[in-house]
Amino acid sequence: MNLLHSPLHDRHVGLGAKLAEFGGWEMPLEYAGGGVLAEHKAVREAVGLFDVSHLGKALVRGSGAKAFLNGCLTNDLDRIESGKAQYTLCCDEGGGTVDDLIAYLRTDSEVFLIPNAANTAAVVERLQATAPAGIEVTNQHRDYAVLAVQGPLSDEVLEALGLPTDHDYMSFAGGEVAGQQLTVCRTGYTGERGYELVVPSDGAVAVWDAVMEAGAANGIRACGLGARDTLRTEMGYPLHGHELSLQISPVMARVGWAVGWRKPTFWGKEALEKQRAGKTVRTLRGLTAQGRGIPRPGMTVNDEAGAELGEITSGTFSPTLRQGIALALLEPGVEDGTTVTVDVRGRQEAFTVNRPPFVEPSTREA
Numbered sequence: 001m002n003l004l005h006s007p008l009h010d011r012h013v014g015l016g017a018k019l020a021e022f023g024g025w026e027m028p029l030e031y032a033g034g035g036v037l038a039e040h041k042a043v044r045e046a047v048g049l050f051d052v053s054h055l056g057k058a059l060v061r062g063s064g065a066k067a068f069l070n071g072c073l074t075n076d077l078d079r080i081e082s083g084k085a086q087y088t089l090c091c092d093e094g095g096g097t098v099d100d101l102i103a104y105l106r107t108d109s110e111v112f113l114i115p116n117a118a119n120t121a122a123v124v125e126r127l128q129a130t131a132p133a134g135i136e137v138t139n140q141h142r143d144y145a146v147l148a149v150q151g152p153l154s155d156e157v158l159e160a161l162g163l164p165t166d167h168d169y170m171s172f173a174g175g176e177v178a179g180q181q182l183t184v185c186r187t188g189y190t191g192e193r194g195y196e197l198v199v200p201s202d203g204a205v206a207v208w209d210a211v212m213e214a215g216a217a218n219g220i221r222a223c224g225l226g227a228r229d230t231l232r233t234e235m236g237y238p239l240h241g242h243e244l245s246l247q248i249s250p251v252m253a254r255v256g257w258a259v260g261w262r263k264p265t266f267w268g269k270e271a272l273e274k275q276r277a278g279k280t281v282r283t284l285r286g287l288t289a290q291g292r293g294i295p296r297p298g299m300t301v302n303d304e305a306g307a308e309l310g311e312i313t314s315g316t317f318s319p320t321l322r323q324g325i326a327l328a329l330l331e332p333g334v335e336d337g338t339t340v341t342v343d344v345r346g347r348q349e350a351f352t353v354n355r356p357p358f359v360e361p362s363t364r365e366a
Helices: 009-014 035-045 065-070 117-130 154-160 201-218 225-235 269-278
Strands: 018-022 025-030 048-051 058-061 084-091 097-107 110-114 136-139 144-150 172-177 180-185 194-200 221-223 283-289 300-302 308-318 323-330 339-344 347-354
Touching (some): 009 025, 009 201, 025 035, 025 225, 035 048, 048 225, 065 097, 065 110, 117 136, 154 194, 225 323
Parallel strands (some): 048 221
Antiparallel strands (some): 058 110, 058 136, 300 339, 308 323, 339 347
16 A cells, blocks of 8 residues: 655654554554553643644635535534634445544635645545535645644744744634744644644645754653554544544534534435434443553443443543543443443453543633
8 A cells, every 4th residue: 555645754754653544544543652641641731733734625615605514514604704714524325424523614705714634635535526516625735834833832833933922722823833824723633722723735844843942941752643542542532434424423522513504505414303302322432440440442342231332443541631531432321420330451451431532721811
């Protein structure tokens, strides 16, 4: 398989990164000199820099672009104004999740989308097949890099670069670093205050170097996808392919807050409304280990009598809590506080059902 490389690939190799396949890209899993635990700690306590250039990019442009997308994607773009970003989902007619993505509303005639790496082509193709005359949907996957500056000291790093930090959560503004024009969006996937920098691919190395230099005084660390996964799991954030898929709807993943239920139409609306009203599908819950068990995806969750309740979608050791945590799709009616068991390598380990996040988020703090 020919894997795609980020514009920052040489920087990762130079930092001794352990590389792994993700969504068709070869991306850093962790770096030499600390690994996942040190990188996770840096983001929770100071600041980390992630290369997430594997994420997709697409542009929807033309008169009525916003209205067109609003009839396709789940969330309601009428809830936000220009300069704001919105988490939303692209579903099929059966309510399955083609992808979850961020929509940057530039104007009513121009919306920039950031889907997941492996699903970019599918999202673009669906939109292109539906777009009316006058609306153009362009795949810009390779045209831009995305750098995520995440952690309680992220403001200090951006301010040292002369970048804006005074905009609200889920809003974006323009800036310039090392002669490169970029977009600064106050978003992230870690639960900490942070920003994502969208920069043309040919300027990615210059911006990466400038951020690392500016963050040196604050203990900045390059962080890989391993820490990104432990951080997002502590927050209970869904990952497509685990908590969302063509078989797992937004209702099942408990992200109904990202669905504009009052909109007249969007892809999958009828099927999702039936799931929401019926309350018979498995839904996403959190599990916290009572002992030393470390859960992994695919493990079965049972009640104390041995009857199956569901399956783990994501599981890991929480570096913050120092215990095992998991996200799992469980049968309806399982209450928070219930003790369940998980077969962890032949041992029946006890877990407590709860509602994520497992760690208090700081994304919205002023």
